[in-house]
Amino acid sequence: MPQKSLTIEAINERLKAAKIGVRVYARGARQEKLSLRAVLPPKPGSKRQKPYQQYLSLDVYANPTGLKFAESEAKRIGGLLDQKRFEWDVVAQEVDRSKETCGYWIEKFRQDWLKSQTGDKDAIALSWKEQFWYPAFKWLTPERKLTADLLEQTTLRWKPNSRSLQIGCQKLQRLADFAGIGCNLRSKQGNYSLNKVVRNIPPDDQIIAAIDNINNRGWQWIAGTMATYGLRDHEAFLCEIVYKEYEGESWPIALVPDATKTGNREVFPLPLSWVKRWDLMNIEKPEITARLNKDYGDRTSTQFGRYKIPFRPYDLRHAWNIRAALDLGLPTAVAAQMAGHSATLNLGTYQKHISKVRAAQAYFEALKNNNSGE
Known part of the structure:
Protein backbone atom coordinates (compact mmCIF):
# COMPACT_ATOMS: atom_id res chain seq x y z
CA MET A 1 0.00 0.00 0.00
CA GLU A 100 0.17 15.22 27.99
CA THR A 101 1.48 12.62 25.53
CA CYS A 102 5.07 11.70 24.76
CA GLY A 103 4.63 12.81 21.16
CA TYR A 104 3.40 16.24 22.24
CA TRP A 105 6.29 16.87 24.65
CA ILE A 106 8.95 15.51 22.31
CA GLU A 107 7.77 17.90 19.62
CA LYS A 108 7.64 20.83 22.05
CA PHE A 109 11.18 19.96 23.17
CA ARG A 110 12.37 19.75 19.56
CA GLN A 111 10.91 23.13 18.68
CA ASP A 112 12.61 24.68 21.70
CA TRP A 113 15.92 22.99 20.79
CA LEU A 114 15.67 24.28 17.22
CA LYS A 115 15.78 27.88 18.48
CA SER A 116 19.45 27.44 19.38
CA GLN A 117 20.44 25.74 16.11
CA THR A 118 21.95 27.45 13.08
CA GLY A 119 23.23 26.28 9.72
CA ASP A 120 22.10 23.75 7.14
CA LYS A 121 18.60 22.33 7.74
CA ASP A 122 19.58 18.80 6.76
CA ALA A 123 22.55 18.89 9.14
CA ILE A 124 20.29 20.15 11.95
CA ALA A 125 17.73 17.39 11.27
CA LEU A 126 20.53 14.81 11.34
CA SER A 127 21.85 16.25 14.60
CA TRP A 128 18.40 15.95 16.20
CA LYS A 129 18.14 12.28 15.26
CA GLU A 130 21.63 11.44 16.46
CA GLN A 131 21.50 13.48 19.67
CA PHE A 132 17.98 12.76 20.89
CA TRP A 133 15.75 10.57 18.73
CA TYR A 134 17.79 7.41 18.28
CA PRO A 135 19.56 7.42 21.68
CA ALA A 136 16.36 7.90 23.69
CA PHE A 137 13.14 9.45 22.37
CA LYS A 138 12.29 6.77 19.80
CA TRP A 139 11.58 4.37 22.68
CA LEU A 140 8.68 6.53 23.93
CA THR A 141 5.31 5.66 22.35
CA PRO A 142 3.92 8.97 21.00
CA GLU A 143 0.32 8.32 22.14
CA ARG A 144 1.20 7.36 25.71
CA LYS A 145 1.03 9.87 28.54
CA LEU A 146 4.47 11.13 29.54
CA THR A 147 4.94 10.24 33.20
CA ALA A 148 7.79 9.64 35.62
CA ASP A 149 6.89 5.94 35.77
CA LEU A 150 7.03 5.59 31.98
CA LEU A 151 10.42 7.32 31.82
CA GLU A 152 11.82 5.10 34.57
CA GLN A 153 10.49 1.97 32.84
CA THR A 154 12.16 3.09 29.60
CA THR A 155 15.59 3.17 31.26
CA LEU A 156 15.28 -0.59 31.90
CA ARG A 157 15.72 -1.36 28.20
CA TRP A 158 19.46 -0.57 28.30
CA LYS A 159 22.19 -2.73 29.82
CA PRO A 160 23.29 -1.71 33.33
CA ASN A 161 26.38 0.52 33.52
CA SER A 162 26.51 0.91 29.74
CA ARG A 163 27.21 3.98 27.67
CA SER A 164 23.76 3.60 26.09
CA LEU A 165 22.09 3.71 29.50
CA GLN A 166 24.10 6.76 30.52
CA ILE A 167 23.16 8.70 27.38
CA GLY A 168 19.54 7.52 27.46
CA CYS A 169 19.06 8.66 31.08
CA GLN A 170 20.62 12.04 30.33
CA LYS A 171 18.37 12.67 27.31
CA LEU A 172 15.19 11.48 29.05
CA GLN A 173 16.01 13.64 32.07
CA ARG A 174 16.23 16.69 29.82
CA LEU A 175 12.79 15.87 28.42
CA ALA A 176 11.39 15.35 31.93
CA ASP A 177 12.81 18.68 33.13
CA PHE A 178 11.39 20.44 30.09
CA ALA A 179 7.92 18.93 30.66
CA GLY A 180 8.03 19.69 34.38
CA ILE A 181 7.92 16.02 35.38
CA GLY A 182 9.60 15.32 38.70
CA CYS A 183 11.97 12.36 38.52
CA ASN A 184 15.66 11.61 38.99
CA LEU A 185 16.76 9.53 36.01
CA ARG A 186 20.43 10.44 36.40
CA SER A 187 20.50 8.26 39.50
CA LYS A 188 19.72 5.28 37.24
CA GLN A 189 22.46 5.84 34.66
CA GLY A 190 24.98 3.60 36.44
CA ASN A 191 28.72 4.11 36.74
CA TYR A 192 29.91 3.85 33.15
CA SER A 193 33.18 5.66 32.50
CA LEU A 194 35.60 5.68 29.59
CA ASN A 195 38.37 5.35 32.14
CA LYS A 196 37.01 1.93 33.13
CA VAL A 197 36.98 0.57 29.57
CA VAL A 198 39.82 -1.91 29.00
CA ARG A 199 41.17 -2.14 25.45
CA ASN A 200 43.90 -4.29 23.99
CA ILE A 201 45.23 -2.07 21.22
CA PRO A 202 46.62 -4.09 18.27
CA PRO A 203 50.30 -3.61 17.38
CA ASP A 204 51.14 -2.37 13.90
CA ASP A 205 52.12 -5.78 12.54
CA GLN A 206 48.69 -7.16 13.51
CA ILE A 207 46.96 -4.17 11.89
CA ILE A 208 48.94 -4.66 8.68
CA ALA A 209 48.21 -8.38 8.51
CA ALA A 210 44.48 -7.88 9.12
CA ILE A 211 44.03 -5.14 6.52
CA ASP A 212 46.22 -6.91 3.95
CA ASN A 213 43.87 -9.89 4.20
CA ILE A 214 40.70 -7.91 3.37
CA ASN A 215 39.94 -9.06 -0.16
CA ASN A 216 37.31 -6.40 -0.86
CA ARG A 217 39.00 -3.28 -2.24
CA GLY A 218 36.41 -0.86 -0.83
CA TRP A 219 36.52 -2.21 2.72
CA GLN A 220 40.30 -2.48 2.62
CA TRP A 221 40.40 1.21 1.70
CA ILE A 222 38.09 2.11 4.62
CA ALA A 223 40.12 0.08 7.13
CA GLY A 224 43.41 1.38 5.73
CA THR A 225 42.23 4.97 5.93
CA MET A 226 41.01 4.56 9.50
CA ALA A 227 44.35 3.01 10.50
CA THR A 228 46.57 5.51 8.67
CA TYR A 229 44.72 8.67 9.67
CA GLY A 230 43.10 7.66 12.96
CA LEU A 231 39.62 8.43 11.65
CA ARG A 232 36.26 7.44 13.05
CA ASP A 233 34.40 5.02 10.76
CA HIS A 234 31.96 7.60 9.39
CA GLU A 235 34.82 10.06 8.83
CA ALA A 236 36.58 7.53 6.59
CA PHE A 237 33.44 7.28 4.44
CA LEU A 238 33.02 11.06 4.21
CA CYS A 239 36.64 12.21 3.87
CA GLU A 240 38.79 12.98 0.85
CA ILE A 241 42.51 12.30 0.57
CA VAL A 242 44.39 14.92 -1.44
CA TYR A 243 47.95 16.15 -1.87
CA LYS A 244 48.72 19.46 -0.16
CA GLU A 245 51.92 21.49 -0.17
CA TYR A 246 53.72 21.88 3.16
CA GLU A 247 57.34 22.89 3.62
CA GLY A 248 57.88 22.61 -0.14
CA GLU A 249 56.67 19.01 -0.28
CA SER A 250 53.39 17.33 -1.21
CA TRP A 251 51.69 15.38 1.56
CA PRO A 252 48.68 13.04 1.31
CA ILE A 253 46.24 14.75 3.68
CA ALA A 254 42.86 13.42 4.82
CA LEU A 255 40.28 16.21 4.64
CA VAL A 256 37.48 15.54 7.12
CA PRO A 257 34.29 17.50 6.27
CA ASP A 258 31.84 19.47 8.44
CA ALA A 259 29.23 16.70 8.38
CA THR A 260 31.27 14.63 10.85
CA LYS A 261 31.19 14.46 14.64
CA THR A 262 33.74 17.23 15.25
CA GLY A 263 33.71 19.25 12.04
CA ASN A 264 36.30 19.81 9.33
CA ARG A 265 40.00 19.27 9.91
CA GLU A 266 43.18 18.07 8.20
CA VAL A 267 44.94 14.88 9.27
CA PHE A 268 48.44 13.70 8.35
CA PRO A 269 49.20 10.01 7.72
CA LEU A 270 50.96 7.96 10.37
CA PRO A 271 52.85 6.09 9.13
CA LEU A 272 53.25 7.61 5.68
CA SER A 273 54.19 4.25 4.14
CA TRP A 274 50.64 2.90 4.66
CA VAL A 275 49.26 5.36 2.11
CA LYS A 276 51.19 3.54 -0.60
CA ARG A 277 50.72 0.09 0.92
CA TRP A 278 46.93 0.25 0.58
CA ASP A 279 46.86 2.73 -2.33
CA LEU A 280 44.81 5.21 -0.31
CA MET A 281 45.18 8.02 -2.87
CA ASN A 282 43.08 5.85 -5.17
CA ILE A 283 39.80 6.40 -3.32
CA GLU A 284 37.38 3.49 -3.59
CA LYS A 285 34.69 3.31 -0.92
CA PRO A 286 32.04 0.60 -0.49
CA GLU A 287 28.59 1.49 -1.80
CA ILE A 288 26.34 1.46 1.25
CA THR A 289 23.14 3.20 2.27
CA ALA A 290 23.53 5.29 5.42
CA ARG A 291 21.34 8.08 6.79
CA LEU A 292 23.23 8.66 10.03
CA ASN A 293 26.86 8.56 11.10
CA LYS A 294 25.88 5.62 13.31
CA ASP A 295 24.90 3.64 10.21
CA TYR A 296 28.49 3.83 8.90
CA GLY A 297 29.73 2.48 12.22
CA ASP A 298 27.27 -0.41 12.20
CA ARG A 299 28.23 -1.42 8.64
CA THR A 300 31.95 -1.21 9.45
CA SER A 301 31.65 -3.33 12.59
CA THR A 302 29.71 -5.95 10.62
CA GLN A 303 32.42 -6.13 7.96
CA PHE A 304 35.22 -6.41 10.53
CA GLY A 305 33.38 -9.39 11.96
CA ARG A 306 32.87 -10.89 8.51
CA TYR A 307 36.61 -10.67 7.75
CA LYS A 308 37.41 -12.05 11.23
CA ILE A 309 39.56 -9.05 12.13
CA PRO A 310 40.73 -9.65 15.72
CA PHE A 311 40.11 -6.09 16.92
CA ARG A 312 37.38 -3.48 16.75
CA PRO A 313 37.29 -0.67 14.17
CA TYR A 314 37.68 2.00 16.85
CA ASP A 315 40.91 0.33 18.06
CA LEU A 316 42.56 1.68 14.90
CA ARG A 317 41.89 5.19 16.14
CA HIS A 318 43.43 4.38 19.52
CA ALA A 319 46.46 2.87 17.79
CA TRP A 320 46.96 6.04 15.71
CA ASN A 321 46.91 8.23 18.82
CA ILE A 322 49.43 5.98 20.59
CA ARG A 323 51.61 5.94 17.48
CA ALA A 324 51.50 9.74 17.33
CA ALA A 325 52.63 9.99 20.95
CA LEU A 326 55.31 7.28 21.03
CA ASP A 327 56.67 6.87 17.49
CA LEU A 328 56.47 10.47 16.33
CA GLY A 329 56.58 12.29 19.64
CA LEU A 330 53.80 14.54 18.39
CA PRO A 331 52.66 17.06 21.04
CA THR A 332 49.40 15.95 22.60
CA ALA A 333 47.65 19.20 21.62
CA VAL A 334 48.57 18.70 17.94
CA ALA A 335 47.59 15.02 17.89
CA ALA A 336 44.28 15.89 19.59
CA GLN A 337 43.57 18.59 17.00
CA MET A 338 44.15 16.16 14.13
CA ALA A 339 42.03 13.50 15.85
CA GLY A 340 39.18 15.94 16.46
CA HIS A 341 39.03 15.82 20.24
CA SER A 342 40.48 17.62 23.26
CA ALA A 343 43.99 17.17 24.66
CA THR A 344 42.44 15.97 27.92
CA LEU A 345 40.49 13.26 26.10
CA ASN A 346 43.60 12.28 24.16
CA LEU A 347 45.52 11.68 27.36
CA GLY A 348 42.71 10.18 29.41
CA THR A 349 41.09 7.99 26.77
CA TYR A 350 43.63 7.13 24.08
CA GLN A 351 47.12 7.34 25.53
CA LYS A 352 46.04 5.54 28.71
CA HIS A 353 45.91 2.31 26.68
CA ILE A 354 49.67 2.37 26.05
CA SER A 355 50.89 -1.10 27.00
CA LYS A 356 53.87 -1.73 29.28
CA VAL A 357 55.82 -3.16 26.33
CA ARG A 358 55.17 -0.09 24.16
CA ALA A 359 56.05 2.21 27.04
CA ALA A 360 59.36 0.39 27.59
CA GLN A 361 60.15 0.51 23.86
CA ALA A 362 59.50 4.25 23.82
CA TYR A 363 61.73 4.75 26.85
CA PHE A 364 64.71 2.90 25.39
CA GLU A 365 64.25 4.62 22.02
CA ALA A 366 64.28 8.00 23.75
CA LEU A 367 67.47 7.07 25.61
CA LYS A 368 69.16 6.03 22.39
CA ASN A 369 68.11 9.18 20.51
CA ASN A 370 69.34 11.44 23.29
CA ASN A 371 72.57 9.54 23.84
CA SER A 372 71.79 9.48 27.52
CA GLY A 373 71.84 5.76 28.14
CA GLU A 374 75.45 5.59 29.18
Whole structure:
Protein backbone atom coordinates (compact mmCIF):
# COMPACT_ATOMS: atom_id res chain seq x y z
CA MET A 1 0.00 0.00 0.00
CA PRO A 2 1.51 3.37 -1.03
CA GLN A 3 2.35 5.78 1.77
CA LYS A 4 -0.09 8.66 2.21
CA SER A 5 1.16 12.09 1.22
CA LEU A 6 1.57 14.23 4.34
CA THR A 7 0.72 17.70 3.08
CA ILE A 8 -2.19 19.89 4.08
CA GLU A 9 -3.44 19.87 0.50
CA ALA A 10 -3.35 16.07 0.26
CA ILE A 11 -5.03 15.65 3.64
CA ASN A 12 -7.84 18.02 2.70
CA GLU A 13 -8.35 16.20 -0.59
CA ARG A 14 -8.76 12.94 1.30
CA LEU A 15 -11.21 14.54 3.75
CA LYS A 16 -13.21 15.99 0.87
CA ALA A 17 -13.31 12.63 -0.95
CA ALA A 18 -14.56 10.98 2.24
CA LYS A 19 -17.29 13.65 2.54
CA ILE A 20 -15.94 14.81 5.91
CA GLY A 21 -16.84 18.44 6.50
CA VAL A 22 -13.61 19.36 8.30
CA ARG A 23 -10.45 20.90 6.85
CA VAL A 24 -6.89 21.33 8.11
CA TYR A 25 -5.22 24.75 8.13
CA ALA A 26 -1.79 26.10 9.07
CA ARG A 27 -2.07 29.26 11.14
CA GLY A 28 0.07 31.60 13.20
CA ALA A 29 2.59 34.26 12.26
CA ARG A 30 4.70 31.72 10.37
CA GLN A 31 1.87 29.30 9.61
CA GLU A 32 3.58 26.68 11.76
CA LYS A 33 0.66 25.60 13.99
CA LEU A 34 -2.23 23.44 12.79
CA SER A 35 -5.96 24.02 13.30
CA LEU A 36 -9.17 22.44 12.06
CA ARG A 37 -11.95 24.44 10.40
CA ALA A 38 -15.56 23.31 10.19
CA VAL A 39 -19.14 24.42 10.73
CA LEU A 40 -19.29 24.03 14.51
CA PRO A 41 -21.92 24.76 17.16
CA PRO A 42 -21.59 28.08 19.01
CA LYS A 43 -19.16 27.99 21.93
CA PRO A 44 -20.61 28.08 25.45
CA GLY A 45 -21.49 31.67 26.34
CA SER A 46 -21.63 32.78 22.69
CA LYS A 47 -24.50 35.02 21.52
CA ARG A 48 -24.72 33.02 18.32
CA GLN A 49 -27.65 30.65 17.99
CA LYS A 50 -26.72 28.60 14.93
CA PRO A 51 -23.57 26.65 13.90
CA TYR A 52 -21.02 28.60 11.83
CA GLN A 53 -17.50 28.28 10.43
CA GLN A 54 -14.96 28.18 13.27
CA TYR A 55 -11.38 27.16 13.93
CA LEU A 56 -10.38 24.51 16.44
CA SER A 57 -6.74 24.91 17.50
CA LEU A 58 -4.78 21.67 17.85
CA ASP A 59 -1.59 23.28 19.21
CA VAL A 60 0.64 20.99 17.15
CA TYR A 61 3.24 21.93 14.56
CA ALA A 62 2.93 21.48 10.82
CA ASN A 63 5.43 18.61 10.68
CA PRO A 64 4.82 14.94 9.81
CA THR A 65 3.80 14.03 13.37
CA GLY A 66 1.46 17.02 13.63
CA LEU A 67 -0.07 16.41 10.21
CA LYS A 68 -0.87 12.78 11.07
CA PHE A 69 -2.52 13.91 14.28
CA ALA A 70 -4.48 16.65 12.47
CA GLU A 71 -5.87 14.22 9.90
CA SER A 72 -6.98 11.76 12.58
CA GLU A 73 -8.58 14.57 14.60
CA ALA A 74 -10.37 15.88 11.52
CA LYS A 75 -11.92 12.45 10.98
CA ARG A 76 -12.88 12.17 14.63
CA ILE A 77 -14.45 15.64 14.77
CA GLY A 78 -16.22 14.97 11.48
CA GLY A 79 -17.71 11.81 12.95
CA LEU A 80 -18.93 13.66 16.06
CA LEU A 81 -20.55 16.33 13.89
CA ASP A 82 -22.30 13.75 11.70
CA GLN A 83 -23.67 12.06 14.82
CA LYS A 84 -24.57 15.43 16.36
CA ARG A 85 -22.45 14.53 19.38
CA PHE A 86 -19.97 17.41 19.17
CA GLU A 87 -19.61 19.24 22.50
CA TRP A 88 -17.09 22.02 23.01
CA ASP A 89 -16.25 21.12 26.60
CA VAL A 90 -15.64 17.44 25.81
CA VAL A 91 -13.54 18.18 22.70
CA ALA A 92 -11.47 20.80 24.56
CA GLN A 93 -10.70 18.28 27.31
CA GLU A 94 -9.69 15.65 24.76
CA VAL A 95 -7.38 18.10 22.97
CA ASP A 96 -5.87 19.09 26.33
CA ARG A 97 -5.21 15.44 27.11
CA SER A 98 -3.24 15.13 23.86
CA LYS A 99 -0.85 17.72 25.32
CA GLU A 100 0.17 15.22 27.99
CA THR A 101 1.48 12.62 25.53
CA CYS A 102 5.07 11.70 24.76
CA GLY A 103 4.63 12.81 21.16
CA TYR A 104 3.40 16.24 22.24
CA TRP A 105 6.29 16.87 24.65
CA ILE A 106 8.95 15.51 22.31
CA GLU A 107 7.77 17.90 19.62
CA LYS A 108 7.64 20.83 22.05
CA PHE A 109 11.18 19.96 23.17
CA ARG A 110 12.37 19.75 19.56
CA GLN A 111 10.91 23.13 18.68
CA ASP A 112 12.61 24.68 21.70
CA TRP A 113 15.92 22.99 20.79
CA LEU A 114 15.67 24.28 17.22
CA LYS A 115 15.78 27.88 18.48
CA SER A 116 19.45 27.44 19.38
CA GLN A 117 20.44 25.74 16.11
CA THR A 118 21.95 27.45 13.08
CA GLY A 119 23.23 26.28 9.72
CA ASP A 120 22.10 23.75 7.14
CA LYS A 121 18.60 22.33 7.74
CA ASP A 122 19.58 18.80 6.76
CA ALA A 123 22.55 18.89 9.14
CA ILE A 124 20.29 20.15 11.95
CA ALA A 125 17.73 17.39 11.27
CA LEU A 126 20.53 14.81 11.34
CA SER A 127 21.85 16.25 14.60
CA TRP A 128 18.40 15.95 16.20
CA LYS A 129 18.14 12.28 15.26
CA GLU A 130 21.63 11.44 16.46
CA GLN A 131 21.50 13.48 19.67
CA PHE A 132 17.98 12.76 20.89
CA TRP A 133 15.75 10.57 18.73
CA TYR A 134 17.79 7.41 18.28
CA PRO A 135 19.56 7.42 21.68
CA ALA A 136 16.36 7.90 23.69
CA PHE A 137 13.14 9.45 22.37
CA LYS A 138 12.29 6.77 19.80
CA TRP A 139 11.58 4.37 22.68
CA LEU A 140 8.68 6.53 23.93
CA THR A 141 5.31 5.66 22.35
CA PRO A 142 3.92 8.97 21.00
CA GLU A 143 0.32 8.32 22.14
CA ARG A 144 1.20 7.36 25.71
CA LYS A 145 1.03 9.87 28.54
CA LEU A 146 4.47 11.13 29.54
CA THR A 147 4.94 10.24 33.20
CA ALA A 148 7.79 9.64 35.62
CA ASP A 149 6.89 5.94 35.77
CA LEU A 150 7.03 5.59 31.98
CA LEU A 151 10.42 7.32 31.82
CA GLU A 152 11.82 5.10 34.57
CA GLN A 153 10.49 1.97 32.84
CA THR A 154 12.16 3.09 29.60
CA THR A 155 15.59 3.17 31.26
CA LEU A 156 15.28 -0.59 31.90
CA ARG A 157 15.72 -1.36 28.20
CA TRP A 158 19.46 -0.57 28.30
CA LYS A 159 22.19 -2.73 29.82
CA PRO A 160 23.29 -1.71 33.33
CA ASN A 161 26.38 0.52 33.52
CA SER A 162 26.51 0.91 29.74
CA ARG A 163 27.21 3.98 27.67
CA SER A 164 23.76 3.60 26.09
CA LEU A 165 22.09 3.71 29.50
CA GLN A 166 24.10 6.76 30.52
CA ILE A 167 23.16 8.70 27.38
CA GLY A 168 19.54 7.52 27.46
CA CYS A 169 19.06 8.66 31.08
CA GLN A 170 20.62 12.04 30.33
CA LYS A 171 18.37 12.67 27.31
CA LEU A 172 15.19 11.48 29.05
CA GLN A 173 16.01 13.64 32.07
CA ARG A 174 16.23 16.69 29.82
CA LEU A 175 12.79 15.87 28.42
CA ALA A 176 11.39 15.35 31.93
CA ASP A 177 12.81 18.68 33.13
CA PHE A 178 11.39 20.44 30.09
CA ALA A 179 7.92 18.93 30.66
CA GLY A 180 8.03 19.69 34.38
CA ILE A 181 7.92 16.02 35.38
CA GLY A 182 9.60 15.32 38.70
CA CYS A 183 11.97 12.36 38.52
CA ASN A 184 15.66 11.61 38.99
CA LEU A 185 16.76 9.53 36.01
CA ARG A 186 20.43 10.44 36.40
CA SER A 187 20.50 8.26 39.50
CA LYS A 188 19.72 5.28 37.24
CA GLN A 189 22.46 5.84 34.66
CA GLY A 190 24.98 3.60 36.44
CA ASN A 191 28.72 4.11 36.74
CA TYR A 192 29.91 3.85 33.15
CA SER A 193 33.18 5.66 32.50
CA LEU A 194 35.60 5.68 29.59
CA ASN A 195 38.37 5.35 32.14
CA LYS A 196 37.01 1.93 33.13
CA VAL A 197 36.98 0.57 29.57
CA VAL A 198 39.82 -1.91 29.00
CA ARG A 199 41.17 -2.14 25.45
CA ASN A 200 43.90 -4.29 23.99
CA ILE A 201 45.23 -2.07 21.22
CA PRO A 202 46.62 -4.09 18.27
CA PRO A 203 50.30 -3.61 17.38
CA ASP A 204 51.14 -2.37 13.90
CA ASP A 205 52.12 -5.78 12.54
CA GLN A 206 48.69 -7.16 13.51
CA ILE A 207 46.96 -4.17 11.89
CA ILE A 208 48.94 -4.66 8.68
CA ALA A 209 48.21 -8.38 8.51
CA ALA A 210 44.48 -7.88 9.12
CA ILE A 211 44.03 -5.14 6.52
CA ASP A 212 46.22 -6.91 3.95
CA ASN A 213 43.87 -9.89 4.20
CA ILE A 214 40.70 -7.91 3.37
CA ASN A 215 39.94 -9.06 -0.16
CA ASN A 216 37.31 -6.40 -0.86
CA ARG A 217 39.00 -3.28 -2.24
CA GLY A 218 36.41 -0.86 -0.83
CA TRP A 219 36.52 -2.21 2.72
CA GLN A 220 40.30 -2.48 2.62
CA TRP A 221 40.40 1.21 1.70
CA ILE A 222 38.09 2.11 4.62
CA ALA A 223 40.12 0.08 7.13
CA GLY A 224 43.41 1.38 5.73
CA THR A 225 42.23 4.97 5.93
CA MET A 226 41.01 4.56 9.50
CA ALA A 227 44.35 3.01 10.50
CA THR A 228 46.57 5.51 8.67
CA TYR A 229 44.72 8.67 9.67
CA GLY A 230 43.10 7.66 12.96
CA LEU A 231 39.62 8.43 11.65
CA ARG A 232 36.26 7.44 13.05
CA ASP A 233 34.40 5.02 10.76
CA HIS A 234 31.96 7.60 9.39
CA GLU A 235 34.82 10.06 8.83
CA ALA A 236 36.58 7.53 6.59
CA PHE A 237 33.44 7.28 4.44
CA LEU A 238 33.02 11.06 4.21
CA CYS A 239 36.64 12.21 3.87
CA GLU A 240 38.79 12.98 0.85
CA ILE A 241 42.51 12.30 0.57
CA VAL A 242 44.39 14.92 -1.44
CA TYR A 243 47.95 16.15 -1.87
CA LYS A 244 48.72 19.46 -0.16
CA GLU A 245 51.92 21.49 -0.17
CA TYR A 246 53.72 21.88 3.16
CA GLU A 247 57.34 22.89 3.62
CA GLY A 248 57.88 22.61 -0.14
CA GLU A 249 56.67 19.01 -0.28
CA SER A 250 53.39 17.33 -1.21
CA TRP A 251 51.69 15.38 1.56
CA PRO A 252 48.68 13.04 1.31
CA ILE A 253 46.24 14.75 3.68
CA ALA A 254 42.86 13.42 4.82
CA LEU A 255 40.28 16.21 4.64
CA VAL A 256 37.48 15.54 7.12
CA PRO A 257 34.29 17.50 6.27
CA ASP A 258 31.84 19.47 8.44
CA ALA A 259 29.23 16.70 8.38
CA THR A 260 31.27 14.63 10.85
CA LYS A 261 31.19 14.46 14.64
CA THR A 262 33.74 17.23 15.25
CA GLY A 263 33.71 19.25 12.04
CA ASN A 264 36.30 19.81 9.33
CA ARG A 265 40.00 19.27 9.91
CA GLU A 266 43.18 18.07 8.20
CA VAL A 267 44.94 14.88 9.27
CA PHE A 268 48.44 13.70 8.35
CA PRO A 269 49.20 10.01 7.72
CA LEU A 270 50.96 7.96 10.37
CA PRO A 271 52.85 6.09 9.13
CA LEU A 272 53.25 7.61 5.68
CA SER A 273 54.19 4.25 4.14
CA TRP A 274 50.64 2.90 4.66
CA VAL A 275 49.26 5.36 2.11
CA LYS A 276 51.19 3.54 -0.60
CA ARG A 277 50.72 0.09 0.92
CA TRP A 278 46.93 0.25 0.58
CA ASP A 279 46.86 2.73 -2.33
CA LEU A 280 44.81 5.21 -0.31
CA MET A 281 45.18 8.02 -2.87
CA ASN A 282 43.08 5.85 -5.17
CA ILE A 283 39.80 6.40 -3.32
CA GLU A 284 37.38 3.49 -3.59
CA LYS A 285 34.69 3.31 -0.92
CA PRO A 286 32.04 0.60 -0.49
CA GLU A 287 28.59 1.49 -1.80
CA ILE A 288 26.34 1.46 1.25
CA THR A 289 23.14 3.20 2.27
CA ALA A 290 23.53 5.29 5.42
CA ARG A 291 21.34 8.08 6.79
CA LEU A 292 23.23 8.66 10.03
CA ASN A 293 26.86 8.56 11.10
CA LYS A 294 25.88 5.62 13.31
CA ASP A 295 24.90 3.64 10.21
CA TYR A 296 28.49 3.83 8.90
CA GLY A 297 29.73 2.48 12.22
CA ASP A 298 27.27 -0.41 12.20
CA ARG A 299 28.23 -1.42 8.64
CA THR A 300 31.95 -1.21 9.45
CA SER A 301 31.65 -3.33 12.59
CA THR A 302 29.71 -5.95 10.62
CA GLN A 303 32.42 -6.13 7.96
CA PHE A 304 35.22 -6.41 10.53
CA GLY A 305 33.38 -9.39 11.96
CA ARG A 306 32.87 -10.89 8.51
CA TYR A 307 36.61 -10.67 7.75
CA LYS A 308 37.41 -12.05 11.23
CA ILE A 309 39.56 -9.05 12.13
CA PRO A 310 40.73 -9.65 15.72
CA PHE A 311 40.11 -6.09 16.92
CA ARG A 312 37.38 -3.48 16.75
CA PRO A 313 37.29 -0.67 14.17
CA TYR A 314 37.68 2.00 16.85
CA ASP A 315 40.91 0.33 18.06
CA LEU A 316 42.56 1.68 14.90
CA ARG A 317 41.89 5.19 16.14
CA HIS A 318 43.43 4.38 19.52
CA ALA A 319 46.46 2.87 17.79
CA TRP A 320 46.96 6.04 15.71
CA ASN A 321 46.91 8.23 18.82
CA ILE A 322 49.43 5.98 20.59
CA ARG A 323 51.61 5.94 17.48
CA ALA A 324 51.50 9.74 17.33
CA ALA A 325 52.63 9.99 20.95
CA LEU A 326 55.31 7.28 21.03
CA ASP A 327 56.67 6.87 17.49
CA LEU A 328 56.47 10.47 16.33
CA GLY A 329 56.58 12.29 19.64
CA LEU A 330 53.80 14.54 18.39
CA PRO A 331 52.66 17.06 21.04
CA THR A 332 49.40 15.95 22.60
CA ALA A 333 47.65 19.20 21.62
CA VAL A 334 48.57 18.70 17.94
CA ALA A 335 47.59 15.02 17.89
CA ALA A 336 44.28 15.89 19.59
CA GLN A 337 43.57 18.59 17.00
CA MET A 338 44.15 16.16 14.13
CA ALA A 339 42.03 13.50 15.85
CA GLY A 340 39.18 15.94 16.46
CA HIS A 341 39.03 15.82 20.24
CA SER A 342 40.48 17.62 23.26
CA ALA A 343 43.99 17.17 24.66
CA THR A 344 42.44 15.97 27.92
CA LEU A 345 40.49 13.26 26.10
CA ASN A 346 43.60 12.28 24.16
CA LEU A 347 45.52 11.68 27.36
CA GLY A 348 42.71 10.18 29.41
CA THR A 349 41.09 7.99 26.77
CA TYR A 350 43.63 7.13 24.08
CA GLN A 351 47.12 7.34 25.53
CA LYS A 352 46.04 5.54 28.71
CA HIS A 353 45.91 2.31 26.68
CA ILE A 354 49.67 2.37 26.05
CA SER A 355 50.89 -1.10 27.00
CA LYS A 356 53.87 -1.73 29.28
CA VAL A 357 55.82 -3.16 26.33
CA ARG A 358 55.17 -0.09 24.16
CA ALA A 359 56.05 2.21 27.04
CA ALA A 360 59.36 0.39 27.59
CA GLN A 361 60.15 0.51 23.86
CA ALA A 362 59.50 4.25 23.82
CA TYR A 363 61.73 4.75 26.85
CA PHE A 364 64.71 2.90 25.39
CA GLU A 365 64.25 4.62 22.02
CA ALA A 366 64.28 8.00 23.75
CA LEU A 367 67.47 7.07 25.61
CA LYS A 368 69.16 6.03 22.39
CA ASN A 369 68.11 9.18 20.51
CA ASN A 370 69.34 11.44 23.29
CA ASN A 371 72.57 9.54 23.84
CA SER A 372 71.79 9.48 27.52
CA GLY A 373 71.84 5.76 28.14
CA GLU A 374 75.45 5.59 29.18
